[in-house]
Amino acid sequence: MSVGLSEEQQQIRDAVGEVCSDYPGEYWRKLDETQGYPTRFVNALTEGGWLAALIPERYGGSGLGILEASLIMEAINASGGNAAACHAQMYIMDVITRRGTEPQRQRYLPEIAAGRLRLQAFGVTEPTTGSDTTQTQTRAERRGERYVVHGQKVFTSRIEHSDLMLLLVRTTPADQVDKKTHGLSILLVDLEQAAGRGIEVRPLRTMLNHHTCEVFIDGLEVPAENLIGEEGEGFRALIDGLNAERILIAAECIGDGDWFMEKGCSYARERVVFGRPIGQNQGIQFPLAKAHAHIRAADLMRFQAAELYDAGRPCGPQANMAKLLAADASWEAANACLQTHGGYGFAADYDVERKFRETRLYQVAPISTNLILSYVAERVLGLPRSY
Numbered sequence: 035m036s037v038g039l040s041e042e043q044q045q046i047r048d049a050v051g052e053v054c055s056d057y058p059g060e061y062w063r064k065l066d067e068t069q070g071y072p073t074r075f076v077n078a079l080t081e082g083g084w085l086a087a088l089i090p091e092r093y094g095g096s097g098l099g100i101l102e103a104s105l106i107m108e109a110i111n112a113s114g115g116n117a118a119a120c121h122a123q124m125y126i127m128d129v130i131t132r133r134g135t136e137p138q139r140q141r142y143l144p145e146i147a148a149g150r151l152r153l154q155a156f157g158v159t160e161p162t163t164g165s166d167t168t169q170t171q172t173r174a175e176r177r178g179e180r181y182v183v184h185g186q187k188v189f190t191s192r193i194e195h196s197d198l199m200l201l202l203v204r205t206t207p208a209d210q211v212d213k214k215t216h217g218l219s220i221l222l223v224d225l226e227q228a229a230g231r232g233i234e235v236r237p238l239r240t241m242l243n244h245h246t247c248e249v250f251i252d253g254l255e256v257p258a259e260n261l262i263g264e265e266g267e268g269f270r271a272l273i274d275g276l277n278a279e280r281i282l283i284a285a286e287c288i289g290d291g292d293w294f295m296e297k298g299c300s301y302a303r304e305r306v307v308f309g310r311p312i313g314q315n316q317g318i319q320f321p322l323a324k325a326h327a328h329i330r331a332a333d334l335m336r337f338q339a340a341e342l343y344d345a346g347r348p349c350g351p352q353a354n355m356a357k358l359l360a361a362d363a364s365w366e367a368a369n370a371c372l373q374t375h376g377g378y379g380f381a382a383d384y385d386v387e388r389k390f391r392e393t394r395l396y397q398v399a400p401i402s403t404n405l406i407l408s409y410v411a412e413r414v415l416g417l418p419r420s421y
């Protein structure tokens with residue numbers, strides 16, 4: 035049980051949990067086997083208005099804060115599902131809400147809120163530049179009322195299940211800007227219009243069912259009116275969106291952690307070996323107890339980050355630390371749960387191995403643990419920059 039939830043917030047988490055109860059482990063397991071997309075589940079969440087939580091009411095959303103949005107994501111993962119199938123819409127939306135022009139907001143947000151448009155893809159990572167986003171190579175050249183884009187993205191998740199994609203591009207060559215964070219821009223790509231016109235999408239098989247793809251872009255034309263925010267200031271807009279992303283991912287990890295705890299402790303109580311429940315042995319109890327303590331501590335940091343974010347105050351350190359601590363705690367919980375299950379932890383029917391693979395991702399994406407540690411060391415502790 036998290037601290038400080040209002041009755042309304044508790045109701046949100048319970049209501050999402052109720053939706054999730056129609057999609058048990060068997061549903062996710064089948065999708066995992068077939069690499070399928072949870073269309074039915076995402077539709078149910080959309081119809082319930084849950085994915086429009088961050089869209090202001092005047093555009094048809096429910097105008098909730100990041101804390102409420104994080105509770106929605108947490109509830110999905112705590113139920114045994116995987117919010118990664120739909121989490122991008124939440125934080126990508128924030129880029130449009132904060133940085134988009136009024137005509138852009140009016141055009142897209144009501145359609146997204148109503149579920150007629152899906153904004154699920156964010157093309158940032160590139161094969162050659164990796165974590166060093168300032169070195170983005172995908173370039174967009176302004177020609178009259180269009181941008182013409184060339185480049186390549188990798189690990190662009192859910193693009194095949196999205197109508198729109200936010201794309202990070204370089205609009206001013208790196209050697210013509212005074213700061214390496216300048217000259218980047220964000221374009222909104224209408225994927226239906228783009229299909230077959232300079233964009234090729236190839237699925238990339240990974241260790242978890244994540245619908246991620248390589249994207250090859252050669253002469254894609256994007257209307258200039260689809261520029262989000264100011265040209266050349268895309269890095270700033272990206273950073274703004276990242277705090278929301280960190281908080282939401284932290285919440286997913288907390289949901290995962292709680293799922294592992296519930297699953298691990300139930301098994302520890304029931305499994306009898308050497309004539310007693312394995313959970314009676316401290317060798318089984320202590321790793322579970324430690325992981326639980328770490329999940330709860332990460333949860334507090336999630337609350338602090340969300341509170342600052344919703345108050346419009348700077349929250350970079352807290353959002354990053356929440357993601358770091360929650361990803362570590364969920365991974366620790368995953369290990370404890372798997373170990374508690376012995377051989378059955380590896381058996382697909384128990385879902386532990388699937389969730390184990392799913393939560394492992396958060397040590398690497400959307401930002402790797404090392405990069406957060408660097409941020410904390412340099413930006414919070416004032417240590418010399420390493421890159």
Ligand SMILES: Cc1cc2nc3c(=O)[nH]c(=O)nc-3n(C[C@H](O)[C@H](O)[C@H](O)COP(=O)(O)OP(=O)(O)OC[C@H]3O[C@@H](n4cnc5c(N)ncnc54)[C@H](O)[C@@H]3O)c2cc1C
Nearest residue numbers: 156157158159164165189190191244246399400401402404
């Ligand atoms: C399943 C999946 C889904 C994804 N979905 C998306 C998506 O939808 N959109 C998107 O844009 N991206 C997505 N990503 C990409 C993800 O954000 C990147 O993989 C991640 O940011 C790391 O980048 P990289 O893989 O290029 O690793 P690299 O940058 O090559 O880093 C490799 C390793 O070196 C470490 N490292 C690098 N530099 C330093 C340093 N200076 N100090 C210490 N350690 C360092 C990193 O921490 C990492 O462990 C996804 C990735 C996966 C696996």
